Amino acid sequence: MQYQSQAVAKPYFIAAIGLFVGQILFGLIMGLQYVIGDFLFPEIPFNVARMVHTNLLIVWILFGFMGAAYYLVPEESECELYSPKLALLMFWVFLIAGALTILGYLLVPYATLAEMTGNSLLPTMGREFLEQPTITKIGIVIVALAFLFNLGMTMLKGRKTVITLVLFIGLVGLAVFFLFSFFNPDNLVRDKLYWWFVVHLWVEGVWELILGAILAFVLIKTTGVDREVIEKWLYVIIALALITGIIGTGHHFFWIGLPGYWQWWGSIFSALEPLPFFMMTVFAFNMVNQRRRNHPNQAAVLWALGTSVMAFLGAGVWGFMHTLAPVNYYTHGTQITAAHGHMAFYGAYAMIVLTIISYAMPMLRGRKAANSGKSQILEMWSFWLMTVSMVFITLFLTAAGVLQVYTQRYTDNPQPFMAVQERLELFYWMREAAGVVFLIGLIIYIISFFAGSNEPEQA
Amino acid sequence: MSKTFTKSMARNIFYGGSLFFMLLFAALVFDSESSLPDTDNRQAITEEVALGKLVWEQNNCIGCHSLLGEGAYFAPELGNVYTRFGNSTEAIKAFIASRPKEGIPGRRSMPQFNLSEKDLNAVAEFLKYSSGIKNSNWPPNIQG
Ligand code: HEM
Numbered sequence A: 001m002q003y004q005s006q007a008v009a010k011p012y013f014i015a016a017i018g019l020f021v022g023q024i025l026f027g028l029i030m031g032l033q034y035v036i037g038d039f040l041f042p043e044i045p046f047n048v049a050r051m052v053h054t055n056l057l058i059v060w061i062l063f064g065f066m067g068a069a070y071y072l073v074p075e076e077s078e079c080e081l082y083s084p085k086l087a088l089l090m091f092w093v094f095l096i097a098g099a100l101t102i103l104g105y106l107l108v109p110y111a112t113l114a115e116m117t118g119n120s121l122l123p124t125m126g127r128e129f130l131e132q133p134t135i136t137k138i139g140i141v142i143v144a145l146a147f148l149f150n151l152g153m154t155m156l157k158g159r160k161t162v163i164t165l166v167l168f169i170g171l172v173g174l175a176v177f178f179l180f181s182f183f184n185p186d187n188l189v190r191d192k193l194y195w196w197f198v199v200h201l202w203v204e205g206v207w208e209l210i211l212g213a214i215l216a217f218v219l220i221k222t223t224g225v226d227r228e229v230i231e232k233w234l235y236v237i238i239a240l241a242l243i244t245g246i247i248g249t250g251h252h253f254f255w256i257g258l259p260g261y262w263q264w265w266g267s268i269f270s271a272l273e274p275l276p277f278f279m280m281t282v283f284a285f286n287m288v289n290q291r292r293r294n295h296p297n298q299a300a301v302l303w304a305l306g307t308s309v310m311a312f313l314g315a316g317v318w319g320f321m322h323t324l325a326p327v328n329y330y331t332h333g334t335q336i337t338a339a340h341g342h343m344a345f346y347g348a349y350a351m352i353v354l355t356i357i358s359y360a361m362p363m364l365r366g367r368k369a370a371n372s373g374k375s376q377i378l379e380m381w382s383f384w385l386m387t388v389s390m391v392f393i394t395l396f397l398t399a400a401g402v403l404q405v406y407t408q409r410y411t412d413n414p415q416p417f418m419a420v421q422e423r424l425e426l427f428y429w430m431r432e433a434a435g436v437v438f439l440i441g442l443i444i445y446i447i448s449f450f451a452g453s454n455e456p457e458q459a
Numbered sequence B: 001m002s003k004t005f006t007k008s009m010a011r012n013i014f015y016g017g018s019l020f021f022m023l024l025f026a027a028l029v030f031d032s033e034s035s036l037p038d039t040d041n042r043q044a045i046t047e048e049v050a051l052g053k054l055v056w057e058q059n060n061c062i063g064c065h066s067l068l069g070e071g072a073y074f075a076p077e078l079g080n081v082y083t084r085f086g087n088s089t090e091a092i093k094a095f096i097a098s099r100p101k102e103g104i105p106g107r108r109s110m111p112q113f114n115l116s117e118k119d120l121n122a123v124a125e126f127l128k129y130s131s132g133i134k135n136s137n138w139p140p141n142i143q144g
């Protein structure tokens, strides 16, 4: 670690991993409810488990992004963080606000939570991914502003690099687009239109900048390739991301009451969205092949390469599969969507956070560059277990989705939703089994932090 | 990447391209807004429907159901439930009101929300309004 203040990243990373575990446990609960319909009913209804699962996901990814920024901005800017105290304060504010929100979901009926937090004054709750009480949303904005201020001041006093600039633009975009979560008109079509400004313009817009910047940072550090080369790649990737992804938002505008021309705009531009993800894969493998040194942290390199491949598969390939309007007409809102959502979120955003944690954590814990060989071997095991089981989760959900489309939609004799779901039971059981393997992988991941921690560093 | 393609060219494409497509997107959204009155069934948005949307949101119905294909995939699509239930808000109300408190053994269950008569009417009216949105004939058939 080159700067003292980078240490504030550590609690952020630890919190991220802790919340990740919670996310997976609730995923497994829902996976069981898919086949044993009344499991934990009425104590934890499916919708509650789902809110906990998806909100924990978003929160731990945000913790990961913030930790990444606090770690890499001082190092890139070659100066201490403007205010480590503010960073630590915001850590606790965010953690406590998050924990209270999750407890609220679990302990009281959602309608009561809405009433307790005065939702009717400024109704923003009850929309997918944006279920947080309005007051939590305001808290998120405050934390984001303090965070951006802290980073901005650090960047101003230090060296300016392309990586910090791109990261910062991405994070500002994240905060700006979140503001649309406060806009919730009575008109359902307009509500949906602007809801996508948060969801799509995050994952297929500004988050790709954050992803690219973190990946570029880790590749510079682990391969020693010339910064000029890496920065050029980064610009090309993020240019493609926004050029395709902004109009690509139209792939969500096909069936929600917006003009028909979106079927053209959305299909054409979103069909190009896999390009930046493909470039990212080529970029990562090229840089590692041209490496000027062999970094002792081989686990971090594996995570970085894995991110680039899995993001391309999950977002690029599985996204393309259902993005053309004539296909999406049949697949819209089925298990195909769930399959894609899982692999894309894991492959791009979960894995990039695990990449930066893998790279930074040894230094944050007082090592020179890497963990012991034993610890790295366990970490690599966890990489393969989680990644391969996520591939299987995706495949099983895709199979379920194809059958669902056939029996419920693409047929002369459409079956009712609930009847179709019963016929898919086998695939849901297999998804659950793969989910258990995922959890085992995650447990091994956590063990890897403790195993071999008093053994010497891998050289 | 080739040497003739420089970093500053890449940077300019990023800024120029992003700005251009952001403006184009804004223009398209602006144009969509102006043609929405033809499709979004806004004449049906009464105070009751607005309340119905709030009831929908404050009970997190989207956490199990999809509406116009968006949401969760655990329970039936509700954008067209009004037509599936024979164009009857009464049938929708009866269904919601009759959910057993302890669920249905072994079956995916919907909670008993104990909605007031007013809220129940409102959410049914909201679902009726949703089914009137012109959305390019999605879903493909009545089963959603
Ligand atoms: C890392 C990037 C991405 C992530 C994290 C992601 C995630 C998601 C998620 C979670 C949904 C479900 C939204 C909902 O609940 O309604 C979704 C929907 C969708 N995504 Fe992605 N996505 C990514 C990239 C892409 C790309 C590159 C494409 C196209 C090539 C794509 C095409 C789609 C389409 C068409 C839908 C709508 C599915 C439907 O109609 O039900 N996605 N995505």
Ligand code: HEM
Pocket: A024, A027, A028, A030, A031, A034, A050, A053, A054, A057, A337, A338, A341, A342, A345, A346, A350, A431, A432, A434, A435, A436, A438, A439, B071, B072, B073, B074
């Ligand atoms: C490992 C075991 C997991 C299981 C059993 C599981 C299960 C589920 C289930 C049942 C849903 C709800 C689908 C529905 O609405 O009907 C869901 C939603 C979701 N999960 Fe997971 N999950 C797991 C892991 C993950 C991981 C690792 C990620 C990402 C890093 C993730 C991201 C998501 C997202 C983004 C959604 C919303 C999808 C959408 O709206 O299309 N899950 N999950």
Ligand SMILES: [Fe+2]
Pocket: A200, A204, A248, A249, A251, A252
């Ligand atoms: Fe999208």
